[in-house]
Amino acid sequence: MTSYVLFLTVFLACAVEAVEAVTIVLAAGTSRHWGSAVQGTVSALLVLAVTVSALGPAIGLLPLGALRLVVGALLLVFGLQWLRKAVLRGSGFKALHDETEAYAKEVAAAQAAGAGGRGIVRDWYAFTLSFKGVFLEGLEVAFIVVTFGNNQHDIPTAVLGAAAAVVLVTAAGIAVRAPLARVPENTMKFAVGTMLTAFGIFWSAEGAGVTWPGTDAALLVLIPSVALLAIGYTALLRRTGAAAGTAVPTAAVSAPVEGTLR
Amino acid sequence: MNWIRSFVMFWYDFIVGDDWRVALGVVVGLGATAGLVHAGVNAWWLLPIVVAVLLGLSVRRVMLAARQS
Numbered sequence: 378m379t380s381y382v383l384f385l386t387v388f389l390a391c392a393v394e395a396v397e398a399v400t401i402v403l404a405a406g407t408s409r410h411w412g413s414a415v416q417g418t419v420s421a422l423l424v425l426a427v428t429v430s431a432l433g434p435a436i437g438l439l440p441l442g443a444l445r446l447v448v449g450a451l452l453l454v455f456g457l458q459w460l461r462k463a464v465l466r467g468s469g470f471k472a473l474h475d476e477t478e479a480y481a482k483e484v485a486a487a488q489a490a491g492a493g494g495r496g497i498v499r500d501w502y503a504f505t506l507s508f509k510g511v512f513l514e515g516l517e518v519a520f521i522v523v524t525f526g527n528n529q530h531d532i533p534t535a536v537l538g539a540a541a542a543v544v545l546v547t548a549a550g551i552a553v554r555a556p557l558a559r560v561p562e563n564t565m566k567f568a569v570g571t572m573l574t575a576f577g578i579f580w581s582a583e584g585a586g587v588t589w590p591g592t593d594a595a596l597l598v599l600i601p602s603v604a605l606l607a608i609g610y611t612a613l614l615r616r617t618g619a620a621a622g623t624a625v626p627t628a629a630v631s632a633p634v635e636g637t638l639r
Numbered sequence: 640m641n642w643i644r645s646f647v648m649f650w651y652d653f654i655v656g657d658d659w660r661v662a663l664g665v666v667v668g669l670g671a672t673a674g675l676v677h678a679g680v681n682a683w684w685l686l687p688i689v690v691a692v693l694l695g696l697s698v699r700r701v702m703l704a705a706r707q708s
Contacts, residue, residue, distance in 0.1 A: 458661070464698050470702060581665075581686065587676055
């Protein structure tokens with residue numbers, strides 16, 4: 378493997394990991410709170426830097442499977458909660474009124490927490506999601522660099538490939554941030570729930586020992602499948618609710634201006 | 640003691656959320672997946688099925704509750 382091939386291989390492998398991390402951060406920031414998402418990202422990068430410098434090449438000995446299992450399971454539970462509420466709201470079983478109340482309650486709780494000195498993080502959800510995504514993917518990037526770099530006795534080229542991938546993907550993430558902010562809130566939350574659930578399924582199953590057909594490419598099937606499932610449930614519930622007369626008017630729930638999925 | 644209760648409730652609400660059955664189902668599903676992998680079956684298909692069932696049952700519970708009220 379020449380230096381060019383090593384660079385390209387590490388670049389592509391790390392780009393995949395970086396896309397996953399940036400997706401999670403974009404999801405947390407756009408749908409919850411940008412400041413907390415950035416705080417989570419920076420904290421994860423700091424912890425990652427400490428971990429990598431402390432362990433060095435021994436980083437290859439970390440139980441990545443166990444980390445994937447725990448992080449994936451948490452993402453899956455979070456994702457299903459978000460998706461569940463998105464389905465209920467999309468089908469009319471959860472009204473805007475409820476969301477407004479939930480929003481007001483959450484703001485009050487956040488203010489109370491702030492007064493109680495709960496720290497500088499305003500949204501723990503956004504912070505934790507970003508932290509987990511960036512830390513796990515960052516560890517995987519470190520693994521790739523150490524594995525490929527050591528195999529080819531060329532760590533600097535591997536580091537260069539990884540850095541180029543991370544910088545490029547991060548720049549792309551920043552570029553799509555503004556257009557993402559214009560997406561209707563309920564649609565965005567539906568998409569975030571889908572992404573978290575799909576990533577959660579992928580990582581936690583890998584952590585449990587599963588080998589996905591097509592490895593990382595399985596995500597390209599998982600994400601649309603989860604979206605279709607949620608859209609299917611929404612349509613089914615909307616039809617059932619309309620027949621029974623239990624759903625609230627859809628117009629009231631399709632364009633909420635505030636609220637969260639928690 | 641009040642702050643311990645608040646602390647526990649915060650983390651419960653944070654991790655488990657509105658429907659504890661979903662969280663439990665995920666744990667059971669992952670346990671079953673790990674068990675099958677240990678037995679030599681590459682059970683990549685199990686968790687997507689578990690997720691589809693859990694989400695369906697969870698929204699169904701809300702729908703039934705709305706009908707009863």
